[in-house]
Each structure stands twice: as C-alpha cells, then as structure tokens.
Amino acid sequence: MSFGNLLARFAGGEVPTIEHDDFARAVAEKSCAIVDVREPNEYAAGHVPGAINLPLSHFSPAQLPKGKPIVLICQAGGRSARALRQALEAGCADIRHYAPGSGGWKARGGAFVA
Secondary structure (H helix, E strand, O other), rough: OOOHHHHOOOOOOOOOOHHHHHHHHHHHOOEEEEOOOOOHHHHHHOOOOOOEOOOHHHHHHOOOOOOOEEEEEOOOOOOHHHHHHHHOOOOOEEEEEEEOOOHHHHHOOOOOOO
C-alpha cells in the first residue's frame, strides 16, 4: 500500500497516526519526510534514518518540509502529537505522527543512526 493510500484512511476525522508496519515501509521506501521533534541532544544520540530535527521547543509548522507526506516522531508520542496539532491548526495536510515514538521504533527493531 502506498503512503498516499494510507492517507486516505484518515479522511474520516480519525487521529492522523501511522502504524508501525506502514511507517517502516515508508522509511524503507523514503516515501515520507520524517521530522523528529525531540531536542537536539536527543536527536544526536540517535534517530530514525533520514529524519530531520525540528525541536518542539522551537517548532513552527512553516518550517516543515514540502513535497512529501510528513511523519512526526518524538520519544514516546506526546511531543509529536502536540506538533501535529499545531501543524493541523496551521492548515498542513498530508501529515501524521508515529505514536510509539523513537522508543517504540527502536524496540520493534527499527534502524537508529547517530
């Protein structure tokens, strides 16, 4: 299933999250922009390959990358959910968050780079 098709699942007003298997596929295919909203020291200690760092403490939806669907991630889902709300309120589309966070990603065997 393509990332675009996954987005169609959320048109009904559901919380815009992405499940682990779908996220793993999107990471492998590089079909999404991954935005890690943890602080720089947390990001530097390890992150999902290809992720960029836009810390929640300085987060602005205007800084989000363009051209691909976006998945927000943090340590355990709280900060990425807050960033998601800000982005949705600012009118961003094609954006989700990975609720298990980087801790859940790593626990499920997801690649992590420093």
